[in-house]
Amino acid sequence: MGKRGRAVAALRERLPLWVQLRCGLEPKTLGALAVVLVVAAALAAQHFWAARPRSVSAPETVSAAVPAAGAPSEAAPGALLPQAPPLPLPPPSGTARVVVDVGGKVRRPGVLRLPPGSRVADALQAAGGVEPGTDLTGLNRARVLVDGEQVVVDGPVPPGAVGPGAVPPGVMGPVGDGGVAGAGPPGVPVSLNTATQAQFESLPGVGPVLAQRIADYRAQHGGFRSVDELREVSGIGDRRFADLQPLVRP
Known part of the structure; x- marks a missing residue:
């Protein structure tokens, strides 16, 4: 008996009894059975190899890009889209306003709400303009408005107020004997927001030092909102203050 015969006999002894009886222990049958066993073992090995645990990496995040005007909306396959720029924030719902009270010789006096940085001229225009014949000599129309202040247009200059030796309101005149430079017509209150240094000095009990302090306070606080701020x-x-209160206005 050769080597092949001994191998077949050894394989035959190891097979179960029902296999030996069913296959008839033919060499061809044993060879086919061996091939089937080898293929089954290979498939089992492949199955276990494919089912082994493996590490998985997270997918990359791709941001959608906002297409430009006139550009195609579809991108090339596999191309990374650029990140869209952040959208601008909406403007605030409540915009700051300057609230002023415009009165006197204007067409529509009342409380006005103007944009920040508005000037006296803007307030007069929003009030419909001044009445015909109104004198604006003592009114600084270029001054920036302060929230809560009052703008009063005095009106036309009384007849005979402007003449030899008379000084219109808001205009500095020369200092003479017994006179005060910059003094306005009698009975007209001095405006704390537009008066000159000389007009402040024309008030009772106000000298050059105190007049300068009033002017400095006006410059530091953006003007007087009321006469009470003189305190x-x-x-x-x-x-x-009791002496000055009836003689001045904001």
Whole structure:
């Protein structure tokens, strides 16, 4: 018996009894059975190899790009789209306003709401303009408005107020004997927001030092909103304020 015969006999002994009886222990049958077993073992090995645990990486995030005007909306396959720029924030719902009270010789006096940075001229225009014949000599129309202030247009200059030796309101005149430079017509209150240094000095109890303090306070705080703010100026007490209150206006 050769090597092949011994191998077949050894394989035959290892097969189960029902296989030996069913296959008839023919060499061809044993060879086919061996091939089937080898193929089954290979398939089992492949199955276990494919089912082994493996690490999986997270997919990359691709941001959608906003197509430009006139550009095609479809991108090339496999191309990464650029990240869309952030959208601009919407403007704030409430815009700051300057609230002023315009009165006097204007067509539509009342409380106005104007954009920040508006000037006296803008307030007069929003109030419909001044009445015909109104004198604006003592009104600084280029001054920036302050929230909460009052703008009063005095009206036309009384007849005979402008003449020899008379000084119109808001215009500085020469200092003479017994006169005060910059003094306006009698009975007209001095505007704290437009008066000159000389007009401040024309008030009772106000000298050059106190007049300068009033002007400095006006420049630092953007003007006077009311006459009561005079109390905050250094050197003006209750007694002096009582004297000045009927003679001045914002």
